[in-house]
Amino acid sequence: MSHLMTFHKILPGCEEGNHEAWRAFLKNYTPIALKLFEVYSPWTPDQRVRSWAEALRAMTVDQGTPLRGFSHQSEREFLVDLRAFLLDWMTEKLEPSRVAEDPPAPTSDSLAAMLKGLPLVHQEIAFLVLAGYSQGTLEKILRISPAMANEGLGRLRTHYAPVLERTEDRCLWPSAWIAIGHAARANQQKDCTPLRLLIRILDGQASWHEKSPAEAHRAACLRCLELWTSLLEVVAWDRQGERWSAAKVEPLLAAIPLQAQQKSKSSLLARMFGK
Numbered sequence: 166m167s168h169l170m171t172f173h174k175i176l177p178g179c180e181e182g183n184h185e186a187w188r189a190f191l192k193n194y195t196p197i198a199l200k201l202f203e204v205y206s207p208w209t210p211d212q213r214v215r216s217w218a219e220a221l222r223a224m225t226v227d228q229g230t231p232l233r234g235f236s237h238q239s240e241r242e243f244l245v246d247l248r249a250f251l252l253d254w255m256t257e258k259l260e261p262s263r264v265a266e267d268p269p270a271p272t273s274d275s276l277a278a279m280l281k282g283l284p285l286v287h288q289e290i291a292f293l294v295l296a297g298y299s300q301g302t303l304e305k306i307l308r309i310s311p312a313m314a315n316e317g318l319g320r321l322r323t324h325y326a327p328v329l330e331r332t333e334d335r336c337l338w339p340s341a342w343i344a345i346g347h348a349a350r351a352n353q354q355k356d357c358t359p360l361r362l363l364i365r366i367l368d369g370q371a372s373w374h375e376k377s378p379a380e381a382h383r384a385a386c387l388r389c390l391e392l393w394t395s396l397l398e399v400v401a402w403d404r405q406g407e408r409w410s411a412a413k414v415e416p417l418l419a420a421i422p423l424q425a426q427q428k429s430k431s432s433l434l435a436r437m438f439g440k
C-alpha cells in the first residue's frame with residue numbers, strides 16, 4: 166500500500182494542524198496504537214479506539230509539545246517514542262486490580278534475576294512472552310523458528326507456566342509490566358546503546374566493533390533490552406502494513422486541534438466563476 170505522504174512531511178504537518186498530515190498520521194499509526202492497547206490493556210476494541218482518541222488529545226496539548234518531543238529523524242525512532250508515550254500515558258488509565266494473581270506479576274528485580282546469565286536471544290524471548298506475546302507472534306517479532314522459541318522458554322516454565330499456554334497476545338499484568346518498562350527507560354546509563362545504533366544493528370549496518378559491545382551490554386541491561394524489544398515490536402507491526410480506513414479516520418480527527426480548513430484552489434475558482 167502506498168504512503169501518499171512520507172514520514173518526514175507527516176510530523177511537521179501535524180504540528181501545524183494540517184488536515185492531510187493528520188489523516189496520513191491516523192491512517193498509518195492507528196493500527197499500531199491499537200495493537201499496543203490490545204496487548205498491554207484489558208480494554209475492549211471500542212475502548213481501545215476511545216483511548217486512542219484520548220491519547221491523541223494528550224499528545225497535542227500545549228501547542229503539541231508532546232508530539233514535538235517525538236523523534237523526527239526516522240519513522241522507526243518515532244514509533245519507539247510513540248510507543249513509550251502511549252505506555253506511560255496508560256499508566257493512569259489502567260486499574261491495577263484487574264490483573265492475574267497467579268502467577269504473580271514480575272517486578273524489575275524478579276525479572277532481572279530471572280534473565281541473569283541467559284543468552285541474549287533467550288532473554289528477548291522471555292521478555293516478550295512476559296510482555297504478553299503468544300508463541301506464534303513471538304516467532305514473527307523475533308523472526309525465529311518454533312524450536313528456538315521453545316528453547317528460550319526454559320526458565321519461564323518453572324514460575325510462569327500459565328503464561329506459556331496463551332494463544333492470544335495479551336499481558337497478564339498490564340500495570341505492573343508497564344511500570345517495569347517505565348523504570349527501565351528512566352534508568353539510562355552512560356554506556357547504554359542509543360536507539361539509532363540499535364536500528365543500524367537491526368539493519369545489519371553496524372560493524373562488529375559496534376555490535377559486539379552493544380550486545381554484551383544489553384545482556385545485562387534491562388533498559389537496553391526494553392528498548393531493543395520495543396524496536397522489534399513496532400517494526401513487526403509496521404511490517405504488517407495495516408492501514409486505518411479513510412472513513413474511520415474522520416471521527417478521530419475530532420480529537421485533534423486542526424487549522425481552519427484551507428480553501429482549495431478549485432473551490433476558489435468555483436466561487437470566482439460562480440460554479
Ligand SMILES: [Zn+2]
Pocket residue numbers: 354356357358382383386387388389
Ligand atoms: Zn543499557
